[in-house]
Amino acid sequence: MPAQILKGKPLADKIKEQTRKEVEELKQKGIEPFLVAVQVGENAASKFYTDNQRKNAEQLGIKYELRELPAETTQEELIKYIEDLNNDDKVSGIILQMPLPPHIEAREVQWKIAFEKDIEGVTPHNMGLVSFGKPRLAPCTAVGAYELVKSTGIDLTGKEVVVVGHSDIVGKPAALLHLNDLGTVTVCHIGTAKAGKTPEHVARADVLIVAVGVPGLIKGEWIKPGAIVIDIGINEVDGKIVGDVEFDKAVERAGIITPVPGGAGTMTTAILLRNVVEAAKWQAEKR
Numbered sequence: 001m002p003a004q005i006l007k008g009k010p011l012a013d014k015i016k017e018q019t020r021k022e023v024e025e026l027k028q029k030g031i032e033p034f035l036v037a038v039q040v041g042e043n044a045a046s047k048f049y050t051d052n053q054r055k056n057a058e059q060l061g062i063k064y065e066l067r068e069l070p071a072e073t074t075q076e077e078l079i080k081y082i083e084d085l086n087n088d089d090k091v092s093g094i095i096l097q098m099p100l101p102p103h104i105e106a107r108e109v110q111w112k113i114a115f116e117k118d119i120e121g122v123t124p125h126n127m128g129l130v131s132f133g134k135p136r137l138a139p140c141t142a143v144g145a146y147e148l149v150k151s152t153g154i155d156l157t158g159k160e161v162v163v164v165g166h167s168d169i170v171g172k173p174a175a176l177l178h179l180n181d182l183g184t185v186t187v188c189h190i191g192t193a194k195a196g197k198t199p200e201h202v203a204r205a206d207v208l209i210v211a212v213g214v215p216g217l218i219k220g221e222w223i224k225p226g227a228i229v230i231d232i233g234i235n236e237v238d239g240k241i242v243g244d245v246e247f248d249k250a251v252e253r254a255g256i257i258t259p260v261p262g263g264a265g266t267m268t269t270a271i272l273l274r275n276v277v278e279a280a281k282w283q284a285e286k287r
């Protein structure tokens with residue numbers, strides 16, 4: 001029997017509605033959540049994301065500004081810009097859009113974001129909270145994938161969770177979030193692929209999360225019958241958006257599978273905006 005298709009929109013809509021209510025409550029207390037996105041130079045994928053941020057923030061009553069800096073901005077100038085945003089009490093959340101121009105070391109700048117305003121969860125403090133099982137502002141796409149898995153009702157205790165991809169912003173935090181729920185977590189990466197072992201790990205997965213950015217990397221026949229498959233890949237092939245999982249074959253084996261587009265990616269902005277509210281609350285606690 002073909003898999004159940006798990007779309008992201010219903011859960012994302014629920015999160016946005018809850019966030020909209022929380023924004024109203026904060027405003028009644030005199031707190032206005034305010035998101036600032038910082039873009040250095042131009043990038044099409046990033047523009048698509050910031051357009052979505054603006055549209056959704058406006059719908060939820062969150063103040064939004066996109067600050068566009070020239071591609072020639074130096075690392076020192078960008079750090080100063082971030083520090084000014086850290087010191088601006090009106091700003092609740094900061095997102096530094098990727099990619100940055102090659103002369104800027106992303107981590108050097110991201111780590112300067114005040115952790116209470118770090119709505120992407122990219123600072124050591126927030127990543128540390130994820131690893132201690134106390135996430136507060138955690139990476140959006142990883143949280144989106146985790147919450148989609150949880151929405152299926154699965155008890156992760158002892159389940160084989162296989163994460164393919166070990167990026168700081170998706171693979172690693174996704175692995176930690178599932179580990180916190182007592183999943184037995186395996187992370188596959190380039191070393192696993194070089195050893196030719198990705199298929200055997202994937203074949204064990206009760207829950208498979210894929211975030212690599214290689215179209216059709218995960219073959220349908222590798223998937224364990226009945227598995228939950230969360231595909232985070234967004235790739236353009238011949239003008240079509242496809243994921244990292246060979247969907248047509250995977251859908252015949254999986255129990256539940258997210259589509260691309262319309263699956264896990266749909267959760268990212270919802271979680272980002274929920275994080276803006278959480279950030280505003282965190283700062284209010286400290287005043």
Ligand SMILES: Nc1nc2c(c(=O)[nH]1)N[C@@H](CN(C=O)c1ccc(C(=O)N[C@@H](CCC(=O)O)C(=O)O)cc1)CN2
Pocket residue numbers: 045046048049050052053095096097098099120234261262263265266267268269270
């Ligand atoms: N600091 C960051 N910069 C950028 C990121 C990021 O996550 N953090 N993402 C990329 C581009 N990208 C993923 O690689 C991305 C592009 C667009 C969206 C987005 O708008 N998602 C929508 C849903 C879209 C859909 O229908 O599937 C949403 O969440 O509502 C997310 C991620 C660029 N730079």
